[in-house]
Every structure is written in C-alpha cells, then in structure tokens.
Amino acid sequence: MGYHQPVLLEECIDGLVIQPGGTYIDATFGGGGHSNAILNKLTTGKLFAFDQDEDVNEIVNSIKDPRFAFIPVNFRYMKKYLRLNGVNKVNGILADLGVSSHQIDTPDRGFSTRFDAELDMRMDQGADLTAKIIINTYDEASLQKVLSQYGEVRNAKTLAATIVDSRKQSPINTIAQFKLVIKHLIPRSRENQYLAQVFQALRIEVNGEMEALEALLYQCRDLISIGGRLVVISYHSLEDRIVKNYINKGVVHGDPVKDFYGNLLRPFKPVVKKPITPGVAELQANTRSRSARLRIAERV
Numbered sequence: 001m002g003y004h005q006p007v008l009l010e011e012c013i014d015g016l017v018i019q020p021g022g023t024y025i026d027a028t029f030g031g032g033g034h035s036n037a038i039l040n041k042l043t044t045g046k047l048f049a050f051d052q053d054e055d056v057n058e059i060v061n062s063i064k065d066p067r068f069a070f071i072p073v074n075f076r077y078m079k080k081y082l083r084l085n086g087v088n089k090v091n092g093i094l095a096d097l098g099v100s101s102h103q104i105d106t107p108d109r110g111f112s113t114r115f116d117a118e119l120d121m122r123m124d125q126g127a128d129l130t131a132k133i134i135i136n137t138y139d140e141a142s143l144q145k146v147l148s149q150y151g152e153v154r155n156a157k158t159l160a161a162t163i164v165d166s167r168k169q170s171p172i173n174t175i176a177q178f179k180l181v182i183k184h185l186i187p188r189s190r191e192n193q194y195l196a197q198v199f200q201a202l203r204i205e206v207n208g209e210m211e212a213l214e215a216l217l218y219q220c221r222d223l224i225s226i227g228g229r230l231v232v233i234s235y236h237s238l239e240d241r242i243v244k245n246y247i248n249k250g251v252v253h254g255d256p257v258k259d260f261y262g263n264l265l266r267p268f269k270p271v272v273k274k275p276i277t278p279g280v281a282e283l284q285a286n287t288r289s290r291s292a293r294l295r296i297a298e299r300v
C-alpha cells in the first residue's frame with residue numbers, strides 16, 4: 001500500500017491558481033502527492049513543505065529538486081520558519097489537514113481502532129503528550145470536555161467517569177485495554193462510529209489540532225500576498241467550521257469585525273461558496289476521501 005493517496009488533487013491545484021514563478025507552501029506534506037503536483041506547475045517558482053511526522057523523510061529525501069525545501073516542524077510555526085528561510089510573502093498556501101493513511105495504517109502509531117498498540121496518536125513522535133497520558137492523568141471534567149467538544153460523544157460524562165474509575169484499579173495503556181474498559185458504553189448499532197468519535201477526540205487533543213489550525217489561519221493573513229490563494233481540506237465539521245468562519249468572517253470564533261460603515265474587515269474572500277467534495281469516481285477509488293471538504297479563498 002502507498003503512503004497516502006492525495007485527495008481532491010486537481011481541485012486543489014486549480015484552486016491555487018499557480019503562477020509558474022511563484023512561491024507556494026504545502027503545510028501538510030504527508031506522502032507528497034500535492035507537493036509533487038505543485039512542483040509540476042512551477043518553473044522558476046519555489047515550494048516549501050511542512051510536516052511534523054519524521055516518517056515522511058524517506059519521501060522528502062527522494063525529491064531531488066532545487067525548487068523544493070522541506071521544513072520538519074508543526075505548521076503552527078510557519079511564519080517564523082519561513083522568515084528564517086528568507087520568505088515573508090507567498091502566492092498560495094495549501095493545507096490538507098488531519099492524518100495520513102500511513103499514520104492510520106501503521107499499527108504502533110495508535111491511531112486506528114483496528115489494531116492493538118500503546119495509546120499514542122502523536123503525529124510528531126517527539127512530542128510529550130500521548131493518548132495514554134490523557135487517559136491516565138486528565139481529571140474527569142477535562143476528559144469529558146475533550147470527548148464532548150472534539151468527538152461530540154453523547155455520553156461523554158459517563159465515559160469520562162468510567163475511565164477515571166477504571167484507571168484507579170490499573171492504568172489503561174493499550175487500545176485493547178481501553179476498548180474493554182468502555183465496552184459497555186458503546187452503542188451496539190454504531191460501534192465503529194462511536195469509537196471513531198472517541199479516537200478523533202483523543203487525537204485532536206494529543207496533537208493540539210484546533211490550536212494549530214487557528215494559528216495557521218491567522219498567519220496566512222500575513223503571509224499570502226494580495227490575490228494569492230488559501231486552499232484547505234478538512235475532514236470533520238469542527239475543522240471545517242473554523243476554516244469557514246475565518247474565510248467568511250475573518251475570525252475563527254465569534255462575531256466578524258466590521259469597519260465604521262459596517263463593511264466586513266476580512267483578509268480573505270471565499271472563491272467557492274460551498275465546500276468542494278469528492279466526486280463519485282474519487283469516492284469509489286478512495287473511500288478515505290469521503291469526509292473531505294475543500295475551501296478556497298483569495299487574499300484581498
């Protein structure tokens with residue numbers, strides 16, 4: 001199996017409206033599918049790619065192209081690291097959020113409910129926080145908050161109480177142990193969906209995904225030149241809401257900022273009103289694309 005099959009590839013490349021001599025950013029390199037397609041459109045331009053997972057190194061090292069530079073850090077520090085590379089403005093930024101197929105399909109990374117492994121879920125293997133730490137040390141209220149806020153888990157209160165009760169007897173270290181502890185709370189008819197929600201919540205907390213996304217979006221305002229493009233694929237409604245709010249209102253939460261005359265003060269304008277989703281052919285070829293929602297905006 002390949003590292004990752006790029007999602008909405010053509011739509012992303014079209015959305016970036018690539019100028020052959022421009023500077024572009026792939027915030028989420030993964031298997032490099034989008035990066036390679038961007039490079040193919042460049043002549044004298046440059047591409048900087050970010051990823052926080054060291055597993056991408058092999059693919060990164062296989063790209064022998066002087067127009068390509070890889071920056072192995074969390075994209076929440078994008079502006080700083082671009083500045084260190086002498087870049088203050090770019091023509092477009094692409095972010096294909098979430099985890100890669102490689103991460104999900106590697107059992108010991110702990111992302112998948114299909115395997116047994118340590119409760120890990122870190123995209124950045126050097127980070128301190130793991131799912132095991134969250135499950136064994138967060139107090140009940142914090143656990144409940146993570147589960148309901150990031151997983152929209154309906155019985156989050158009971159689930160958090162069950163976890164706290166169980167870990168008093170012995171620590172919950174592995175996916176199998178965790179599934180056993182919460183087994184009686186999983187609705188029979190929607191076991192997979194329920195576990196996916198719980199795992200999503202833990203993964204978002206482990207990786208600080210919401211904070212990283214917010215930080216990225218606000219930096220895009222400073223980084224993208226007027227007329228440049230922001231292209232973001234999200235895979236769940238929490239992410240999509242943040243992206244949508246930022247593009248439409250100029251803020252990720254709360255009320256939009258307006259000037260004295262009531263005009264919206266937003267750094268981007270949406271290029272497409274509704275998010276673009278994969279077509280039938282892509283859905284058939286790649287079921288993992290099913291929750292993808294692509295938003296495109298132009299810096300104004």
Ligand SMILES: C[S@@+](CC[C@H](N)C(=O)[O-])C[C@H]1O[C@@H](n2cnc3c(N)ncnc32)[C@H](O)[C@@H]1O
Pocket residue numbers: 004005006007027028029030031032033034035050051052053056073074075076096097098099100101123212
């Ligand atoms: C969906 S995959 C990207 C796939 C890629 N577009 C391709 O075509 O192969 C997401 C990648 O982004 C990385 N990632 C997610 N959040 C990140 C962050 N905050 N900073 C840096 N990398 C991140 C993950 O490690 C993962 O490799």
